[in-house]
Amino acid sequence: GESVGLHLPTLSVQEGDNSIINCAYSNSASDYFIWYKQESGKGPQFIIDIRSNMDKRQGQRVTVLLNKTVKHLSLQIAATQPGDSAVYFCAESFDDSWGKFQFGAGTQVVVTP
């Protein structure tokens, strides 16, 4: 969902469970997507990326799925750990040489013991 005012959508996950974070992107011409993790007081940190010629990409404990038909991106985190608690942003990039990115609203992930 979209953030309203000062409230970020929040996903509460129990430690050890899998997390799924969703993102609806805006531009059907976007062809490169990144998921970022931002911990409190830090800059965004790259997690995983995917190009529009793919529909799935896997990393270490993370998987990104891309559905271009409905302009939807998701990030799956396996066996969620306390260190995964952060705000997660998706970012889309248009066909631009220097990667001008549009960020989604963000999702706060809270991992409970």
Add this chain to the structure above:
Amino acid sequence: DTEVTQTPKHLVMGMTNKKSLKCEQHMGHRAMYWYKQKAKKPPELMFVYSYEKLSINESVPSRFSPECPNSSLLNLHLHALQPEDSALYLCASSQQRTSGRNEQFFGPGTRLTVL
């Protein structure tokens, strides 16, 4: 070295002050970016420099003045700011898109408070 550094970490300034934010990277990236981030919001692009030239200005007020002295450094000069300019200012850098990967590497940000 895969790090983007920013100084200072925190800055408090009055509305009549002039100050500068600094950003540095040594990854050989030829694109550098300034973003503004308010609490609980995503980063908003302000400026993009490619090959030390300003390529994108997202209609940013002139009280923010970017400068790219060389391929490793990016500055943001601040003058006559307003309290609503208080935010986290993030710097990022990336390779050229045609290199195959153009993920942006972000610095830790400067937390700016305008009184």
